[in-house]
Amino acid sequence: MSATTLKTRIGEPDIECRYPVIIGENRVIGHAYRWHRDWLVVTSEGEHNLRRPPKGTKGIDMAAAYLAEEYAAGRVAAVALDLLLAEAPQPLNGPVPLLHPRMPASDRNRAGAKTAFAGLAEQRWRPVLHGFPGSDNPWYLLCELCGWSGVRYWSHHRGRNGNPPSAHRHDGGCIGEDRVRALIPAYRK
């Protein structure tokens, strides 16, 4: 089978927002994820940065095409999706470090992280997997109001143009927008 005919599909992202690229009967040929503007793939051979997709191409499509080619050429191995799900990263119970492991510990990043942690504490969100990944990278957070957890972006939590952040905290309703505003001053005008 040539690379051009190998059909791939994209599975559900894990809690680090890494998308499995799947062929056939739930065989994963690699994971794709975005880090700032770059797209990276993780395969049986390790990690590879594909950089930014060309204009008009989605990063995930670029990554899937790359993985299909690598697999067709015999350069990466496929792994059963079930096996990967069993080994998927799990949230920590204790505190997380200030910075995501991929974030360089520069003064600027540390300051940004402290601002984000303070803002999250005020809004009753808790990071339970990694430290600050940057404003526009996925961050796995726990909602302290209802126990929901999922991927959020700090840039969405800051509020815009002097407006408070959305009281619609996440899908699933949380505790209701009125109660959110009543409990947490940051959500009021």
Ligand SMILES: [Zn+2]
């Ligand atoms: Zn909630």
